[in-house]
Amino acid sequence: MRALVILDERWYSALTDLGVKIARSISRECSVAVAAIPGYPAWKVAGELGFKRFGIEDPRRGLPFKPFLSLKKTVEEFKPRVLFTIRGDEMLFGALLKKRFGFKLFRLHGHSKGVRESFLNRELHRRFVDGVVVSSRKLVNSVISELPKIFVPGIVDTDVFSFSREGRELFRKELKVGNRKLIGVVGRLDPVKGHRLFLRALSLLKRDDYIAAVVGEEKNEKLEDLKKLSAELGISDKVVFIPERLPSISNFMSACDLAVVPSVGSEVIARTPLEFMACRTAVVSTNVGALPEVILPPYGITVPPDEHSLSEAIDKFLLSDLEKLGKIAQEVADEKFSFKALSPAVCRFVCGRV
Numbered sequence: 001m002r003a004l005v006i007l008d009e010r011w012y013s014a015l016t017d018l019g020v021k022i023a024r025s026i027s028r029e030c031s032v033a034v035a036a037i038p039g040y041p042a043w044k045v046a047g048e049l050g051f052k053r054f055g056i057e058d059p060r061r062g063l064p065f066k067p068f069l070s071l072k073k074t075v076e077e078f079k080p081r082v083l084f085t086i087r088g089d090e091m092l093f094g095a096l097l098k099k100r101f102g103f104k105l106f107r108l109h110g111h112s113k114g115v116r117e118s119f120l121n122r123e124l125h126r127r128f129v130d131g132v133v134v135s136s137r138k139l140v141n142s143v144i145s146e147l148p149k150i151f152v153p154g155i156v157d158t159d160v161f162s163f164s165r166e167g168r169e170l171f172r173k174e175l176k177v178g179n180r181k182l183i184g185v186v187g188r189l190d191p192v193k194g195h196r197l198f199l200r201a202l203s204l205l206k207r208d209d210y211i212a213a214v215v216g217e218e219k220n221e222k223l224e225d226l227k228k229l230s231a232e233l234g235i236s237d238k239v240v241f242i243p244e245r246l247p248s249i250s251n252f253m254s255a256c257d258l259a260v261v262p263s264v265g266s267e268v269i270a271r272t273p274l275e276f277m278a279c280r281t282a283v284v285s286t287n288v289g290a291l292p293e294v295i296l297p298p299y300g301i302t303v304p305p306d307e308h309s310l311s312e313a314i315d316k317f318l319l320s321d322l323e324k325l326g327k328i329a330q331e332v333a334d335e336k337f338s339f340k341a342l343s344p345a346v347c348r349f350v351c352g353r354v
Helices: 014-026 041-048 065-078 088-101 119-128 165-174 195-203 223-232 249-255 272-278 307-318 322-336 339-351
Strands: 002-007 031-036 052-055 082-085 104-109 131-134 149-151 181-186 210-215 239-242 258-261 282-286 300-303
Touching (some): 002 014, 082 339, 088 119, 131 339, 165 249, 181 307, 195 210, 223 239, 249 272, 258 272, 258 307, 282 307, 282 322, 300 307, 322 339
Parallel strands (some): 210 239
16 A cells, blocks of 8 residues: 655654654555655655655745645655645645545644634545544644544654663763763753743752753754853853754763753644653653643653742652653653554554555
8 A cells, every 4th residue: 555645844843753753654554655845854864764755846935836736746656545744735735636546635733833723624624634643632623623533642763762871871971970960951942942941940949969961953042042041040050051963862861860841832742752761761841732641650740831840840850769760761652652652553543544
């Protein structure tokens, strides 16, 4: 059976990442090809993973005729039985092509803006969509409530993200952690990721036996501004910023005693917390998006996005047996959120309905 997965984002977001993982999951039973915009990250990743690729035009540039025709040409050549989309543009194109080519149409919903409540979107889903993969129960509304669905908050590749004793020791030595606890944050420097909230929460801790490392590239938040805030809060000697991509992020995650996800919005797809968990690290996070659906006691906790709640949670976990909790987190990641755990269900849902 042939399945065409359309990854038409220009950046490698959590949505695109989950779309790639859906493609990998259904490739267990389907012959999968990827349609993407040449030159952009999804195109490159699909090639690295060995998927057959079809180039399509960007649906958000210029008139929609060229993007539509590029998808039509791809469908004519590949002849899929399944068309899987991650965004609305290509879902609309798929709906227009569905009757002629006879494929089943599936949609991934994992956007922070939610599922658009409009007459057109409701009718498109009702008349043309055969099933939806949903990253968070918070996204379910009248548009998709009656459709066949499967919930996939995130999938972690445990071959890539796994605990490394050697990596842990090397990274901790490099950061000169010593006997202190290492608190880790991973995420682009962007206001929505809550770095300022994290720093304010750290300043409220009544302990100094820790070091915090923040890994993330500068986006919409300036590194210098965060360093300035750290100094103003009196914690600049406690916080290390690593503003570049690490050659092995799993080594860093393995080195951490506690992960913190301080986001103030978004996080409708859980990616970073699952990666930390797979690397044997307990997680404290805010309760936004899908995070409360994957981060649960005893290996983690979610709290409201305010500095007092976050600080109290961090303090509580630093007093816990983090090695034990990290092992539980790793077991949960493997048993509930790995490819081994989720791929069969995703494959049955998509390929088994055709």
